[in-house]
Amino acid sequence: MKIDQLFSAADxxxxxxxxxxxxxxxxxxxxxxxxxxxxxxxxLTLEASNTNVNYVTISGTSQSISSGASxxxxxxxxxxxxxxxxxxxxSGTGTxxxxxxxxxxxxxx
Numbered sequence: 001m002k003i004d005q006l007f008s009a010a011d012x013x014x015x016x017x018x019x020x021x022x023x024x025x026x027x028x029x030x031x032x033x034x035x036x037x038x039x040x041x042x043x044l045t046l047e048a049s050n051t052n053v054n055y056v057t058i059s060g061t062s063q064s065i066s067s068g069a070s071x072x073x074x075x076x077x078x079x080x081x082x083x084x085x086x087x088x089x090x091s092g093t094g095t096x097x098x099x100x101x102x103x104x105x106x107x108x109x
Contacts, residue, residue, distance in 0.1 A: 006031070006085050006098035012040050013093045020052045020082040021100060028076045029102040031085060035068040037094025044087055046073055048080040055084060068094060 006018035012035060023029060033044060045062045047055035063071060075083075085098050 001104070002026070002102040004100040004102070006100055007033075007087075007096050009036070009095040009097055012037070012042070012087060012096040013089055015089055016087040016096060018085045018098060020049060020055070020084045021102075022052070022082055023078060023080075023102055026102045026104060027078050028104075029078065029083070029100055030075065031073045031098055031100045033071045033073075033085065033087075033096065033098045035065065035070075035094055035096055037068045037092060040068055040092035040094045041066050041090040042088050042092075043090070044071060044085070046075075047084050047086055048078075049082045049084075050080055052082045055082075055086075057086075058083070 010016050042065050044065055046058045048058050049055045
């Protein structure tokens with residue numbers, strides 16, 4: 001298991017993009033995103049890349065955020081090499097913290 005801190009109390013009143021995380025041969029991961037304020041508005045997405053240069057939004061991961069809360073993405077069967085978290089701020093103030101956990105896939109025999 002590998003744990004990565006993607007954001008640590010980053011300013012959520014402006015756009016934030018985490019560094020790309022190389023998932024190697026691991027195909028399963030989860031990302032928890034926590035917001036410190038109930039007044040934030042924006043869009044949270046996961047992005048994927050095979051090159052760590054050009055990223056695209058992973059289908060179905062865009063979430064409109066209209067209050068401070070926690071959000072968890074649980075991904076299995078990832079076939080790309082890198083992912084990152086993107087926060088697009090609309091209004092409000094507060095902070096964003098994101099933590100990722102990569103897990104080895106379990107045998108499914």
